[in-house]
Amino acid sequence: MPDQLVLDTVRPVHKLPVSARCARYCLAMTIRILGPNDVRLFREIRLAGLANDPRSFGSNHERESAFDDDAWATRLASFAGRPGVVFASEDPAGATGIAGIGLAEDPSLAMLWGMWVRPEARRSGVAGQLVLSSLAWARDRSVGTVTLTVYPHNTGAIELYRSLGFASENLPDSDDITMTKRI
Numbered sequence: 596m597p598d599q600l601v602l603d604t605v606r607p608v609h610k611l612p613v614s615a616r617c618a619r620y621c622l623a624m625t626i627r628i629l630g631p632n633d634v635r636l637f638r639e640i641r642l643a644g645l646a647n648d649p650r651s652f653g654s655n656h657e658r659e660s661a662f663d664d665d666a667w668a669t670r671l672a673s674f675a676g677r678p679g680v681v682f683a684s685e686d687p688a689g690a691t692g693i694a695g696i697g698l699a700e701d702p703s704l705a706m707l708w709g710m711w712v713r714p715e716a717r718r719s720g721v722a723g724q725l726v727l728s729s730l731a732w733a734r735d736r737s738v739g740t741v742t743l744t745v746y747p748h749n750t751g752a753i754e755l756y757r758s759l760g761f762a763s764e765n766l767p768d769s770d771d772i773t774m775t776k777r778i
């Protein structure tokens with residue numbers, strides 16, 4: 596794999612294969628799981644995503660800007676009452692993106708949600724690294740399949756997930772596309 600490097604520079608959560616292009620940018624990038632002290636950061640970047648890309652998400656800025664600190668802390672620490680985490684990518688200037696993952700009711704299944712990368716950091720491999728970190732988290736919990744939903748018009752995101760091995764399922768009567776990956 597000539598264009599595959601291993602990201603092991605600044606506090607990586609996992610050793611991740613990255614593209615040569617990403618390697619240049621990612622030297623300054625860290626990926627970490629947000630903790631209880633990151634509520635403000637999580638709120639800021641999630642609301643920025645909802646404001647910047649309202650057509651990408653099932654939720655919206657008006658709804659979530661009304662959440663109090665407890666609600667944000669709960670979302671950071673769990674996924675619908677089950678184990679879940681939010682990963683953030685950061686560079687020296689601050690957080691560049693987030694992605695959440697949590698166990699479904701069937702714990703052999705995990706759901707990826709809330710993927711967002713700041714516009715100025717896009718096409719540098721940030722989302723790819725967030726997905727790979729999320730997959731590693733799921734693998735560590737013996738999850739067999741990771742799933743997500745994406746709107747059909749969101750061709751960039753669909754291409755991202757496809758490039759990482761997710762395949763789409765055609766579900767009847769659904770407005771969005773479900774994509775899954777066996778891990």
Ligand SMILES: CC(C)(COP(=O)(O)OP(=O)(O)OC[C@H]1O[C@@H](n2cnc3c(N)ncnc32)[C@H](O)[C@@H]1OP(=O)(O)O)[C@@H](O)C(=O)NCCC(=O)NCCS
Nearest residue numbers: 651710711712717718719720721722723745751752754755
């Ligand atoms: C979709 C999104 C998360 C991608 O983030 P990113 O950091 O730019 O993605 P990456 O740089 O890791 O892209 C990896 C690969 O995914 C594909 N990809 C990513 N964005 C793409 C786009 N806009 N068009 C086509 N392909 C795209 C490419 O194959 C890319 O590899 P390449 O740059 O070498 O061609 C980002 O554009 C975003 O935050 N969009 C708004 C929110 C959103 O749609 N979230 C997903 C909700 S399901």
